[in-house]
Amino acid sequence: MKKLVRIANATPGSAGHTNERRARRLCRQGRATFLDNGELYFFTPAQVIQKRELENVDAEIQKHRGGKVFWNGSDIEDEHGVTMSHRPGEVRC
Secondary structure, eight states: OOOEEEBTTOOTTSOSEEEHHHHHHHHHTTSEEEOTTSOEEEOOHHHHHHHHHHHHHHHHHHHHHTTOEEEOSOOEEOTTSOEEOOOTTEEEO
16 A cells, blocks of 8 residues: 655645655655655745756866855945955855
8 A cells, every 4th residue: 555645735636645655756856845744845846946056056166166165256244234354265165
């Protein structure tokens, strides 16, 4: 007997459950995640694309820069209004 997993954000007219094997596959693909209560939550297409883009940027930084990011931008203020200064080429991790 297959174990059913409830879909937390099922769209109207779609199934409210899926089997556990498919749910795990969707999680591996990065299209969904399990919530604390065991329900499956589907990401929106925009969330999936954004996550993949960030993973690609992180992979490129790791590949070409050994995981280090260099700051060459302008100085910015933090949430307390304090100006943070960075020298060109300063490592920001």
